[in-house]
Amino acid sequence: MLPTLYKNRYPCNARHTSTPPDMALPLLSLLPLFSLLVLSSPSIGHSAAAASSLHPNFYAHSCPTVEKIVNSVMAEAVSENPRWAASILRLHFHDCFVKGCDGSVLLDSSGVFLSEKRSNPNRDSARGFEIVDKIKLAVEAACPETVSCADILALAARDGVVLTGGPGWEVPLGRRDSLTPSLNDSNNNIPAPTNTLNTIITKFNRQGLDVVDVVALSGSHTIGKSRCASFRQRLYNQTGDGKPDETLDLGYAAKLRTRCPRTGGDQTIFSLDLVSPNRFDNQYYKNIVAKKGLLNSDEELYTASQVTRDLVEKYSVSNDVFFEQFAKSMVKMGIYRPLRGHKGKLGGFVGGLIIKHV
Numbered sequence: 001m002l003p004t005l006y007k008n009r010y011p012c013n014a015r016h017t018s019t020p021p022d023m024a025l026p027l028l029s030l031l032p033l034f035s036l037l038v039l040s041s042p043s044i045g046h047s048a049a050a051a052s053s054l055h056p057n058f059y060a061h062s063c064p065t066v067e068k069i070v071n072s073v074m075a076e077a078v079s080e081n082p083r084w085a086a087s088i089l090r091l092h093f094h095d096c097f098v099k100g101c102d103g104s105v106l107l108d109s110s111g112v113f114l115s116e117k118r119s120n121p122n123r124d125s126a127r128g129f130e131i132v133d134k135i136k137l138a139v140e141a142a143c144p145e146t147v148s149c150a151d152i153l154a155l156a157a158r159d160g161v162v163l164t165g166g167p168g169w170e171v172p173l174g175r176r177d178s179l180t181p182s183l184n185d186s187n188n189n190i191p192a193p194t195n196t197l198n199t200i201i202t203k204f205n206r207q208g209l210d211v212v213d214v215v216a217l218s219g220s221h222t223i224g225k226s227r228c229a230s231f232r233q234r235l236y237n238q239t240g241d242g243k244p245d246e247t248l249d250l251g252y253a254a255k256l257r258t259r260c261p262r263t264g265g266d267q268t269i270f271s272l273d274l275v276s277p278n279r280f281d282n283q284y285y286k287n288i289v290a291k292k293g294l295l296n297s298d299e300e301l302y303t304a305s306q307v308t309r310d311l312v313e314k315y316s317v318s319n320d321v322f323f324e325q326f327a328k329s330m331v332k333m334g335i336y337r338p339l340r341g342h343k344g345k346l347g348g349f350v351g352g353l354i355i356k357h358v
């Protein structure tokens with residue numbers, strides 16, 4: 001049950017410009033313990049995670065219930081509407097592709113900065129902010145000014161995947177929250193569905209991700225929805241010659257056209273996975289092989305390169321192989337260039353504490 005009277009002093013959409021001071025002293029007294037945790041991290045299994053100072057046990061002492069809280073709010077949300085799992089997963093992705101996972105996607109515009117919510121990839125499309133707020137409220141009630149919004153989003157994304165039938169993984173934690181959004185980076189760094197495969201791979205490379213990550217993480221499109229506006233071009237005028245996309249199954253295209261007309265209906269939504277839209281599985285890859293991937297960027301994985309085609313085929317025949325790589329790629333995406341040192345804000349923690357010890 002969510003607390004109703006608790007005042008959310010540090011919501012995820014508007015951050016204070018200074019780190020709250022009241023956690024500084026208790027934290028200093030825990031310093032030896034934290035260094036021990038960071039240095040001796042046996043279970044992390046990802047050297048990059050260790051290098052970036054994130055660790056699954058980061059809140060073990062300061063907020064031991066955080067994972068439970070995130071999970072219970074996500075379970076409630078996903079049972080009401082499974083699409084929340086997809087929307088939160090996408091928010092985490094859109095957060096991580098803009099200067100690392102630092103919660104910047106959650107920030108509203110201020111007098112000085114414009115929110116990433118206005119960017120082309122997010123406008124009329126990014127959703128789930130109210131679920132993040134709900135989680136943050138519950139986490140603040142248990143552990144005031146301790147857990148970053150970026151960490152909440154990373155945990156919630158993982159939980160959404162598990163709740164819809166996908167793989168689980170340990171989420172390295174300890175990200176700091178940015179105090180500023182970047183509308184420009186949101187527009188430039190997040191791949192568009194009309195980007196060529198090469199451009200998409202380049203955008204992933206910029207985030208420390210490779211072609212295997214591109215194919216595995218695109219598997220997120222096994223859940224969730226897309227608006228007609230995001231794939232209309234494939235139905236009517238794929239290359240500017242007034243013809244539909246040849247790599248799209250004819251029957252599927254005809255069905256899509258009935259609800260996604262040449263003009264209008266931009267916001268009408270369609271399942272990204274036409275077969276099992278609420279289940280996180282490898283059906284997405286089977287669809288692609290059958291020419292039934294919804295977005296151009298989905299189908300290009302099969303048609304634009306032999307390397308990505310082979311990976312699509314590999315994941316289409318084995319849920320386990322897909323799940324294993326998906327979990328690895330999610331961790332990799334989540335730990336790239338986290339805010340560290342004195343930058344940003346980590347719940348109520350002071351800057352630089354953990355990083356001194358790695």
Ligand code: HEM
Pocket residue numbers: 083085086087088089090093124125126127191192193194200214217218220221223224225226227228229230272295297
């Ligand atoms: C490879 C490049 C990618 C492109 C071009 C792309 C593009 C898109 C587009 C256009 C939509 C539909 C948006 C709309 O019309 O409202 C969408 C939805 C979605 N994307 Fe991606 N995406 C990519 C990769 C990813 C990755 C890496 C993830 C997660 C790790 C992801 C997770 C999702 C999810 C879960 C949805 C459904 C969201 C919902 O139902 O609210 N996508 N994506």
